[in-house]
Amino acid sequence: MTIAFIHEEIPTEQVEQREKVLSSLTDAVRDLVDATIRSTVADDELDAVRAEVEALAARLRAAQLPGPAGVRYNSEGRSWNWGNAVVGRGNAVAPPVDITHDEFGSAYAELTLGAAYEGPPGMVHGGVSALLLDQIMGETASGFKRLTMTGTLTLRYRRPLPLGPVRLEAQIDRESGRKITVEARIGVPGEDAAVEATGLFLIPSWAPLDESAASWSRSAEG
Numbered sequence: 130m131t132i133a134f135i136h137e138e139i140p141t142e143q144v145e146q147r148e149k150v151l152s153s154l155t156d157a158v159r160d161l162v163d164a165t166i167r168s169t170v171a172d173d174e175l176d177a178v179r180a181e182v183e184a185l186a187a188r189l190r191a192a193q194l195p196g197p198a199g200v201r202y203n204s205e206g207r208s209w210n211w212g213n214a215v216v217g218r219g220n221a222v223a224p225p226v227d228i229t230h231d232e233f234g235s236a237y238a239e240l241t242l243g244a245a246y247e248g249p250p251g252m253v254h255g256g257v258s259a260l261l262l263d264q265i266m267g268e269t270a271s272g273f274k275r276l277t278m279t280g281t282l283t284l285r286y287r288r289p290l291p292l293g294p295v296r297l298e299a300q301i302d303r304e305s306g307r308k309i310t311v312e313a314r315i316g317v318p319g320e321d322a323a324v325e326a327t328g329l330f331l332i333p334s335w336a337p338l339d340e341s342a343a344s345w346s347r348s349a350e351g
């Protein structure tokens with residue numbers, strides 16, 4: 130199975146302008162998702178809104194990619210992955226997360242998880258915690274300078290995590306050849322972790338050990 134990054138020669142300025150406009154639409158669609166879950170309006174109003182939403186979807190489909198958005202890059206080293214399930218700027222299904230990386234193989238993020246991410250009543254779905262942890266750990270393992278893939282992810286759910294503000298942290302624990310072990314956690318900010326994770330991330334045997342100069346290297350920042 131080939132993992133392909135798409136070279137598309139769009140000037141960085143144009144990519145950033147598009148990303149800004151797209152992000153605003155994504156935020157509005159996320160709000161629509163939340164509003165849909167929580168709405169108590171009458172059935173006929175729900176039906177009227179459905180018709181308007183279908184009309185909006187048809188407008189967006191007037192010009193479409195043939196498949197998923199993929200990861201694209203230009204020759205200036207700017208890349209963008211607007212469909213990514215966790216950090217895609219065009220993906221309203223993705224939690225509203227911005228991951229910050231420092232120079233020492235560690236990263237953190239703070240975000241608010243609303244009604245769209247519920248599992249047990251009032252609590253964050255365990256799969257959503259895993260999704261967020263996988264992304265922050267994968268980015269930390271990669272450091273945007275090499276391709277890494279999740280090999281094994283081990284999670285310990287220590288206590289339920291309420292919907293609302295959450296904080297994620299990850300750091301590289303150790304490295305050996307193509308294997309990078311990352312530790313991470315998610316919880317209410319300032320409290321003990323609700324979920325602790327250990328991940329073994331692998332640089333695939335078909336990929337170079339270090340791709341610092343490769344143009345896909347900032348893909349998850351797009």
Ligand SMILES: CCCCCCCCCC(=O)SCCNC(=O)CCNC(=O)[C@H](O)C(C)(C)COP(=O)(O)OP(=O)(O)OC[C@H]1O[C@@H](n2cnc3c(N)ncnc32)[C@H](O)[C@@H]1OP(=O)(O)O
Nearest residue numbers: 263264267268271278279280281329331332333334348349
């Ligand atoms: C770029 C910016 C940052 C991006 C962040 C992204 C975050 C999101 C990350 C993901 O979600 S990635 C998607 C989920 N993961 C996958 O789809 C991975 C699917 N599996 C594979 O593609 C391959 O199995 C894999 C690349 C993981 C390993 O294939 P290799 O051909 O490189 O490994 P190989 O079979 O040669 O084994 C090499 C070593 O790794 C070990 N190994 C292989 N697969 C493993 C595994 N899954 N878990 C633990 N260890 C594993 C294997 O035992 C062996 O150990 P030893 O060297 O000690 O003998």
